[in-house]
Amino acid sequence: MTYMPESVWELNITPNVTNGVGAIEELGAIGGEFGTGSALVVTDPGLVEAGIIDEVTATIDAFEYTVFDGVEPDPAVGVFETAIEEANAVDPDLVVGVGGGSAMDVAKTTSVVAEHGGDVLDYVAPPTGAGEPVPGPGIPTVAVPTTAGTGAETSPVTVISLPEEDLKVGISSRYQRPDTAVLDPALSVSLPPGPTASSGMDALSHAIEAYVTRPYDAKPAPEHRSERPDYNGRSPVTDLFAKSAIERIGDNLRAAVDNGQNLDARREMLLGSFMAGAAFTNAGLGATHAIAMAAGAIHHTPHGVTIAHALPAVMRYNATSAYDRYAEIAEILGEDTSGLSRDESSEAAARAVEKLAADVGIDGGLSALGIGDSDVAHLAERANQLERLLAGNPRRIDRDDLEAIIRDAL
Numbered sequence: 001m002t003y004m005p006e007s008v009w010e011l012n013i014t015p016n017v018t019n020g021v022g023a024i025e026e027l028g029a030i031g032g033e034f035g036t037g038s039a040l041v042v043t044d045p046g047l048v049e050a051g052i053i054d055e056v057t058a059t060i061d062a063f064e065y066t067v068f069d070g071v072e073p074d075p076a077v078g079v080f081e082t083a084i085e086e087a088n089a090v091d092p093d094l095v096v097g098v099g100g101g102s103a104m105d106v107a108k109t110t111s112v113v114a115e116h117g118g119d120v121l122d123y124v125a126p127p128t129g130a131g132e133p134v135p136g137p138g139i140p141t142v143a144v145p146t147t148a149g150t151g152a153e154t155s156p157v158t159v160i161s162l163p164e165e166d167l168k169v170g171i172s173s174r175y176q177r178p179d180t181a182v183l184d185p186a187l188s189v190s191l192p193p194g195p196t197a198s199s200g201m202d203a204l205s206h207a208i209e210a211y212v213t214r215p216y217d218a219k220p221a222p223e224h225r226s227e228r229p230d231y232n233g234r235s236p237v238t239d240l241f242a243k244s245a246i247e248r249i250g251d252n253l254r255a256a257v258d259n260g261q262n263l264d265a266r267r268e269m270l271l272g273s274f275m276a277g278a279a280f281t282n283a284g285l286g287a288t289h290a291i292a293m294a295a296g297a298i299h300h301t302p303h304g305v306t307i308a309h310a311l312p313a314v315m316r317y318n319a320t321s322a323y324d325r326y327a328e329i330a331e332i333l334g335e336d337t338s339g340l341s342r343d344e345s346s347e348a349a350a351r352a353v354e355k356l357a358a359d360v361g362i363d364g365g366l367s368a369l370g371i372g373d374s375d376v377a378h379l380a381e382r383a384n385q386l387e388r389l390l391a392g393n394p395r396r397i398d399r400d401d402l403e404a405i406i407r408d409a410l
């Protein structure tokens with residue numbers, strides 16, 4: 001069969017973004033646009049304790065609301081099931097996910113499974129799940145991120161842990177993308193420096209991987225629109241989002257870590273994280289995420305920190321396939337590349353990322369997370385299975401290359 005290159009790209013993002021200090025005050029009005037009955041707020045116990053949920057529910061007091069605060073980091077399938085039971089009991093007109101990626105993910109999947117029935121695993125891709133498509137829109141959903149990192153507020157994907165199998169699986173459906181994202185920096189000021197740093201490095205990696213990922217027209221054309229993958233390659237628009245995100249994060253992450261109450265820095269980080277999310281959920285990611293997903297599944301390492309350690313090594317490996325783009329990234333991150341060779345400019349980009357990570361307290365490499373020499377082969381093997389992520393890596397990559405990269409990142 002003749003190879004047909006893709007000639008079309010799509011951009012799918014959360015249709016309404018309500019952004020700025022005080023944006024959360026508009027949640028009641030936003031909810032009213034979807035009906036004024038009952039709401040289910042999905043969150044984690046930390047945000048209830050910090051009083052943030054009181055601030056959020058105060059804005060929806062016209063609703064009969066119920067708070068489900070059973071979300072935990074890397075939520076297991078059981079957490080999703082409990083949230084769905086809660087939704088079935090409440091029968092809400094609106095689901096509001098407040099928190100990091102985990103809370104937003106639980107809210108998103110709850111919205112579609114509570115609407116359409118079935119089990120969570122029915123919608124997970126085979127071989128683990130039944131791979132049934134989500135048949136239509138779920139309950140209207142608002143995502144309220146309180147960390148700047150995952151981009152879950154504009155992502156169609158949710159990540160579900162199966163702890164007994166040491167496995168993370170996902171549901172991907174356009175119907176899981178929230179209807180509205182409320183980005184209010186005032187809700188993120190109490191996030192401690194450690195999680196601020198790691199989620200910020202995650203967001204930076206989303207932008208950098210999306211900026212260098214393969215372009216849409218270097219991919220095969222699908223037979224039908226419905227078969228076009230979520231990660232359909234970089235486009236002029238994902239480039240815009242990615243570059244702006246790199247700049248915002250590069251300019252503001254240190255300030256957000258140094259003083260959590262710096263509202264300007266928090267606002268730029270939330271916006272940067274959203275833009276990075278808009279870029280990568282359309283363009284795709286690369287080997288950094290393959291390595292971090294594998295390490296997360298096997299060694300339960302925290303995502304953002306793992307990413308921060310793996311990203312410079314992946315950038316060095318990929319340099320030959322994306323020289324110009326890495327040189328731009330170096331410039332955006334404040335490096336002077338005038339007079340530098342292509343190799344030196346790419347190296348400057350990798351070093352700028354290392355420097356940023358170290359400045360926000362993340363250093364020591366993957367070995368600081370307990371990953372040693374003897375773990376490298378297995379980790380590379382597992383990362384090499386993550387084809388959806390590796391398909392976007394700008395440079396061809398195999399198991400041996402992944403081993404070399406991981407060793408470099410130890």
Ligand SMILES: [Fe+2]
Binds near residue numbers: 150202205289
């Ligand atoms: Fe990530």
